[in-house]
Amino acid sequence: MSFYEEVGGAATFERLVHAFYVGVAADPELRALYPEEDLAPAERRLRMFLEQYFGGPNAYSQERGHPRLRMRHAPYPVTLDMRDRWMRHMISAMETLDLPEAHAEAMRDYFMRAAHMLVNTDEAPTLAPSAGGPSSSPVDPEGRPTL
Numbered sequence: 001m002s003f004y005e006e007v008g009g010a011a012t013f014e015r016l017v018h019a020f021y022v023g024v025a026a027d028p029e030l031r032a033l034y035p036e037e038d039l040a041p042a043e044r045r046l047r048m049f050l051e052q053y054f055g056g057p058n059a060y061s062q063e064r065g066h067p068r069l070r071m072r073h074a075p076y077p078v079t080l081d082m083r084d085r086w087m088r089h090m091i092s093a094m095e096t097l098d099l100p101e102a103h104a105e106a107m108r109d110y111f112m113r114a115a116h117m118l119v120n121t122d123e124a125p126t127l128a129p130s131a132g133g134p135s136s137s138p139v140d141p142e143g144r145p146t147l
Helices: 009-025 040-053 059-064 069-073 080-094 101-117
Strands: none
Touching: 009 040, 009 080, 040 059, 080 101
């Protein structure tokens, strides 16, 4: 069974991403980074991306091509503050789910690394954060959950 299936499949990712965007919509500074008036398309793209990343359908790549996460975010000033705001909303959204702790930890680890990597301003940190060191990370060398 894939990680995607273990955490509840499409329903889990729909709830996660919807709760995340409720937070984004209420955060004026973070909301300003989204050029679309309606957040529904962004919500759909993030849901498809996360489903694919965590072992679900590859609809994101079929529709949008390779994820190229850094390139897709390059036009937007992702500061340390924006990273932290994004993480707060994602962690808050995760708390609406009833995930086994090992799965929640794997998802938090990925979100932390991805958010950190996307900082693209002069204040960007040079070292990636460690979630307990490489030996405790429940991800493979490409960053995918290994549970």
